[in-house]
Amino acid sequence: MEIVLANLTHLEALAALFDGYRVFYQQPSDRQGAQQFLQARLEKGDSTILVAVVEGQLAGFTQLYPSFSSVSMKPIWILNDLFVAEAYRGRGIAKQLMTATENFAQETGAIRIGLSTQVTNTSAQALYEARGYVRDTEFYHYSLSL
Numbered sequence: 001m002e003i004v005l006a007n008l009t010h011l012e013a014l015a016a017l018f019d020g021y022r023v024f025y026q027q028p029s030d031r032q033g034a035q036q037f038l039q040a041r042l043e044k045g046d047s048t049i050l051v052a053v054v055e056g057q058l059a060g061f062t063q064l065y066p067s068f069s070s071v072s073m074k075p076i077w078i079l080n081d082l083f084v085a086e087a088y089r090g091r092g093i094a095k096q097l098m099t100a101t102e103n104f105a106q107e108t109g110a111i112r113i114g115l116s117t118q119v120t121n122t123s124a125q126a127l128y129e130a131r132g133y134v135r136d137t138e139f140y141h142y143s144l145s146l
Contacts, residue, residue, distance in 0.1 A: 001093065003100040006049035006061065008042055011035060013058040014051060021061075021083035025118075048077075050100050052084070052093045060084035060093045062101045069111060077105045079115040082124065094127055102131075116141070 015035035
């Protein structure tokens with residue numbers, strides 16, 4: 001297995017994975033919409049996507065969005081998406097994607113990685129906590145649906 005930065009040559013297979021990710025979060029399947037969304041991210045360079053490749057097939061991905069800490073005046077990365085296809089689960093791919101993501105963040109001078117997950121996604125919570133991620137107890141996070 002290898003983990004590489006995604007590019008447009010990965011688009012079709014990545015869109016299938018991304019569609020599976022969205023379905024996991026109870027969204028309707030929309031492969032064409034997934035492909036258009038990812039193509040825009042890759043062409044605009046406004047996210048970084050790392051893909052796990054197993055025997056020539058995409059097995060999983062992480063998607064990071066850049067942000068900044070005004071207080072420290074340093075970059076941070078938002079780990080918005082982590083997904084491993086069901087057929088590849090249990091092989092340590094999520095851990096390897098997390099390692100590659102953390103290495104990428106360090107290499108780009110980020111001071112931290114932020115992420116969130118559903119309160120019911122206990123397997124993701126266990127992975128993050130095992131890697132040293134700490135649930136925030138100092139700040140409330142708010143969002144406004146538009």
